[in-house]
Amino acid sequence: MNHHITLVVNGVVREASVPARRLLSDCLRHDLGLTGTHVGCEHGVCGACTVLLDGEPVRSCLTFAVTVDGREITTVEGLATGGELSPVQRAFAECHGLQCGFCTPGFLCTATAFLRDNPAPDDEEVLEAISGNLCRCTGYQNIIKAVHRAAEIQAEEAG
Amino acid sequence: MSERREPAREHVTGVFGKRVQRREDARLITGRGRFLDDLGGNALAAAFVRSPHAHARIRDIDVAAALDVDGLVAIYTWEDLPGVLAEPLPLLIPHPALTHGRTAYPLAREVVRHVGEPVVMVVARDRYVAEDACSLIEVDYEILKPVVGVEEAAQAAHLVHEDVPGNVAAHMVQEVPAPDGRSAREAIEAAPHTLAFRLDIERSACTPLEGKGVYARWDADDESLRVYSSTQTSTSVRMAIAAKLGLPLPKVEVIAPDVGGGFGVKIVHPWPEEILVPWAARLLDREIKWTEDRREHFISSAHERAQVQYVRVGFDDDGRVLGLDVNILHDNGAYTPYGIIVPIVTSTQLLGPYKIGAYRVEFSSIYTNTVQVTPYRGAGRPQGVFCMERTMDRIAAHLGRDRTDVRAANFIQPDEFPYDQGMTFQDGRPLIYDSGDYPESLRMLKELIGWDSFPAMRDQAAAEGRRIGIGVGCYVEGTGVGPYEGGHVQVTSDGRVHVSTGLTSQGQGHETVFAQIVATELGVPFEKVSVVTGDTRRFGYAVGTFASRAAVVSGNAIALACRKVREKALRIAADALEADPRDLEITDGVVHVVGAPSASIPLSTIAVLSNPLRYAFDDETRRATQFASAPSPDRPPVSEGEEPGLEGRDYYSPIRSTFASGMHAAIVETDPLTAEIKILRYAVVHDCGKLINPMIVEGQIHGGVAQGVGGALYEKMVYDQHGQLLNASFMDFLMPYATEVPRIETTHLETPSPLNPLGVKGAGEAGVIPVSAVIAAAIEDAEGIPIDRMPISPSDLHALRLAR
Missing domain, CATH: 3.30.365.10 (Aldehyde oxidase/xanthine dehydrogenase, molybdopterin binding domain)
Structure with a gap:
């Protein structure tokens, strides 16, 4: 049996008819065509599928789509505003914070929420913030650099 | 091929050697990357029943219970595989010391030799349904003694392959x-x-964050197959598919889309799924996709x-x-x-x-x-x-x-x-x-x-x-x-430079570094250069990405191809400017006489001149038509030994x-x-x-x-x-x-x-x-x-x- 759900994804009202067992990650990717959210393990460890649910990072592979009916979701496709890349997106490119790019959407969503809550983090806080996301390519050094750089860009633009 | 003994060029100008930001990032940071599972939104899904035992003989496979699953399309076992598809997978790199090389069947035949070996392929409406069907298929196994641990295996109390004495594949x-x-x-x-x-x-x-995956589209009208695979070698996957499916090579194209890391595991090919999915897509005349999940990657890759x-x-x-x-x-x-x-x-x-x-x-x-x-x-x-x-x-x-x-x-x-x-x-x-x-x-x-x-x-x-x-x-x-890689470089009449090489990318930034090579070798703006890798439609001859070889082998092939293009551009420009080609330089996509910048001609115009036309479709091409230009009436529009177009192809074989x-x-x-x-x-x-x-x-x-x-x-x-x-x-x-x-x-x-x-x-x-x-x-x-x-x-x- 399918369930009718309504989600607000990246500011747009989206409707879907999904079985109860459909993961949010699959719903976003396959029902709504938003393939920017990636699935790396489907058991909640790698963090590639991280999206923002009412602003908070969640693992969309551990969330059933039917449980978020009516909620607001931001995916990597929604991070840029009006065609302008967000500070986090710009910083990742500037600092070479990605290689294959598969884990990147999860890092971008995680870092976006983190820097909203903590706009001037220290080294330990940045490390802690991204320590739930796996990357097999970069060795994290440039991701850490990118999060710091994003904080800088954010501050520059706010100032 | 070009002369190899040319001294290394000094790249004192241009973007070679610079910390240039990556080309790839724009799409990857906005969710516009195209990884295997991002393609084929309407494709059927394949899933596999895999052996739960390390060593067992298959007595029987009973699919009856799965047949009632709503959305099931097909179930295949080894017995369904025709011709060479039923044979063991290729032994890719034979060696005289490998006296007892053994490879698996695409679907297990009689014996399974590790947990995770594929036994049955299911095709269904979506992955959820395919896995439902898999769970209802009963495989009856006679469990054999597993051989685990290399020292235990070397003692050979039990054998992994009955016909391999001592469990020794090779001794050297x-x-x-x-x-x-x-x-x-x-x-x-x-x-x-x-x-x-x-x-x-x-x-x-290796455990790349993206596992393997294959997506196949059969075009019944054209009798051709297009396969996307998360592979480190699209050219060789293509040859393997053509051989295993008995298709003419030109009717098969293989594309490595964005690949979420490889680290070696994706150089192995053809994986069972890389030939089974295209085979079933053709048989059923339906698009089919298989995306490896994490557990599958652990137990059935490498x-x-x-x-x-x-x-x-x-x-x-x-x-x-x-x-x-x-x-x-x-x-x-x-x-x-x-x-x-x-x-x-x-x-x-x-x-x-x-x-x-x-x-x-x-x-x-x-x-x-x-x-x-x-x-x-x-x-x-x-x-x-x-x-x-x-x-x-x-x-x-x-x-x-x-x-x-x-x-x-x-x-x-x-x-x-x-x-x-x-x-x-x-x-x-x-x-x-x-x-x-x-x-x-x-x-x-x-x-x-x-x-x-x-x-x-x-x-x-x-x-x-x-x-x-x-x-x-x-x-x-x-x-x-080696053995080699190739590069193709084409300048079109809009001044853009299109580059392709056959080897694939898994995050190394090839689109960026190859563009740096081209911008420097050719003297064109970096922004004008675009690079395609791992697409057999663009470049059919290649080996693959492994052994830290892309920059060396493809990078040099592309540089050599650029030198051909450059030579041709200078020749045409010399004619047009009535100058000696040795006095010409290319800067920012414009050929000019050294010391006389006003005597110049852009590469875009040279691209037009290099391709004599009968038909004009815009202002640029009008300049190349037969009445607009003034070719010498005593020689053909395309001189002997020349080809139309401002492009070059070359190979580097170390x-x-x-x-x-x-x-x-x-x-x-x-x-x-x-x-x-x-x-x-x-x-x-x-x-x-x-x-x-x-x-x-x-x-x-x-x-x-x-x-x-x-x-x-x-x-x-x-x-x-x-x-x-x-x-x-x-x-x-x-x-x-x-x-x-x-x-x-x-x-x-x-x-x-x-x-x-x-x-x-x-x-x-x-x-x-x-x-x-x-x-x-x-x-x-x-x-x-x-x-x-x-x-x-x-x-x-x-x-x-x-x-x-």
């Missing part, structure tokens, strides 16, 4: 005598000092690393090695589709930057009922370097000498290149190092890590009740192996590999109570010849070191005695997070390769190679306990302390 001995003709064993016997010991390295795996090494070494009072004798037991898992590349690489690259008096290496490649072993970044080198560097440290300890002095005493010197190690490398060519400067590399490393001031640091730490140690590791890496090198050092702290191991500093001196983009090279090093840290401290595949992989998830297989990887300090040394026009060497694998050796050395230094086995966990270290 290579001997390099001393200059005086003595064998390694004789040299060791006669040496003033000898040591013998055993080393163990556990299994690990692993690497596991070896047991027995070492004997003889040396003099200065620590100079007089003879080295290494016997390796290599666990190749259940099948050998990739031949014996890994143990061959271990055997040869073990020698590192050293002159070994006499060398004997013997390996046995052994079957076990576990996932097959094929190259993982480093491809046998981490094991070889672990062996050699642990040996150097043991020699130093025995003699009471500084560990770096012992290494320096054995180094090949800068004036000894090319240096012939007297062996045959993995490409069948002589193991001759082309260039390097190992003493300088070591000097830089000691300075970077502060080797000479470390004793003071240790004393201070000790005064605070802390235990720290320092370790060093050196390696030489054969990169850029005479042999080019040898990159590097040295790493680490300072670790071990907790006296908990045995926790923390890397305090990690330093890298890296030499990959000329750098095309230092930012990207450093990124490669960072990623490699991180994988090395995983292999040194966290990652191992834990099989029980039944052949069950106990940690087949990211919960239990401990890949490093940001919290586990130290900051990596990097310095570059550039000894250009004399073998190729760009002077480059490969960089992709380097970072991972010496890490286990370095960390082992540093822990040993901190603890004063010999470290012979990697990875090492706090529990392992605690056990070693208790056993001391």
Whole structure:
């Protein structure tokens, strides 16, 4: 049996008819065509599928789509505003914070929420913030650099 | 092909060598990347019933219960496979020493030999339904004795393959005598000092964040097949599909879309799914996609690393090695589709930057009922370097000498290149190092890590009740192996430059570095250049991405193709400007006379002139039509030996590999109570010849070191005695997070390769190679306990302390 759900994804009202067992990650990717959210393990460890649910990072592979009916979701496709890349997106490119790019959407969503809550983090806080996301390519050094750089860009633009 | 002996160009201008930001990022940071599972939104899904047993005979497969599943489309077993598709998968790299190579069937026939081997393929409306059907299929197995652990397998109480005696796939001995003709064993016997010991390295795996995947579209009207695969070699997958499906090669195209990491596992091909999915897509005339899940990747792709090494070494009072004798037991898992590349690489690259008096290496490649072993970044080198560097440290300890002095005493010197190690490398060519400067590399490393001031640091730490140690590791890496790659460069009348090469990308930034090469070689703006890799529609001849070869082999092929284009452009421009081609230069996409900038013609116009037209469709092309231009009436519009269009194609086929090198050092702290191991500093001196983009090279090093840290401290595949992989998830297989990887300090040394026009060497694998050796050395230094086995966990270290 399918369930009718309504989600607000990246500011747009989206409707879907999904079985109860459909993961949010699959719903976003396959029902709504938003393939920017990636699935790396489907058991909640790698963090590639991280999206923002009412602003908070969640693992969309551990969330059933039917449980978020009516909620607001931001995916990597929604991070840029009006065609302008967000500070986090710009910083990742500037600092070479990605290689294959598969884990990147999860890092971008995680870092976006983190820097909203903590706009001037220290080294330990940045490390802690991204320590739930796996990357097999970069060795994290440039991701850490990118999060710091994003904080800088954010501050520059706010100032 | 072009003349190879042209001297390396000096890239003093242009973007070659610059920290240019990556082309790839714009789409990847906005969710517009196109990975395998992002394609084919309407395709049917394939899923597989895989063996739950390590070794069993299939008595019966009962699909009856699955047939009622709503949305089921098809179920296939081995018996359904026609013709050559029913034969075992190819043995990709045969070798005379691989006397008993064995490969799996695409779907198991009669016997399964590891947990995860595919037995049944199901095609259904979506993946959920396909898995529902899989769960209802009953396979009746007669369980056979599993063979687990390489030493147990070598005793051969039970066999993995009934027709492979002793479980031995391959046995190989290579001997390099001393200059005086003595064998390694004789040299060791006669040496003033000898040591013998055993080393163990556990299994690990590539584990890219994106698993494998295949998506096939059959076009019944055109009788053609388009296949997307998350592969490291689209050209070879294409040939394999055409052969297995009996299709004409031009009717099959294979595209590697954005690929979410490879690290070696995706060079193996064709995976069962890579031929089964296209076969079923054609049979059913429906689009079909298979996306590997994480557990499938753990139990049915490939692993690497596991070896047991027995070492004997003889040396003099200065620590100079007089003879080295290494016997390796290599666990190749259940099948050998990739031949014996890994143990061959271990055997040869073990020698590192050293002159070994006499060398004997013997390996046995052994079957076990576990996932097959094929190259993982480093491809046998981490094991070889672990062996050699642990040996150097043991020699130093025995003699009471500084560990770096012992290494320096054995180094090949800068004036000894090319240096012939007297062996045959993995490409069948002589193991001759082309260039390097190992003493300088070591000097830089000691300075970077502060080797000479470390004793003071240790004393201070000790005064605070802390235990720290320092370790060093050196390696030489054969990169850029042949046989060849090609490049195609086309300038179109809009001034854009379109570049393609056949090898594939998995995050290395090829679109960026190849564009840097083209912008520099051709004298065009970087922004005008676009690069396509791994798409057989654009370039059909290629080998693939592995062995740190893309920059070397494709990079040089593209540079050579650019030189052809440049030559043609200058010829046409010389005609148009009535100038001598030798007086012409290309800057910012405009050909001009040196010293007379007003006499110029843009490449876009040359592209128009190079292609004589009958029909005009815009202002530019009007200039190339037959009445607009004034060709000489006594020669044809396209001169003999010329082709229309401003484009060039060339290939680079290296005479042999080019040898990159590097040295790493680490300072670790071990907790006296908990045995926790923390890397305090990690330093890298890296030499990959000329750098095309230092930012990207450093990124490669960072990623490699991180994988090395995983292999040194966290990652191992834990099989029980039944052949069950106990940690087949990211919960239990401990890949490093940001919290586990130290900051990596990097310095570059550039000894250009004399073998190729760009002077480059490969960089992709380097970072991972010496890490286990370095960390082992540093822990040993901190603890004063010999470290012979990697990875090492706090529990392992605690056990070693208790056993001391």
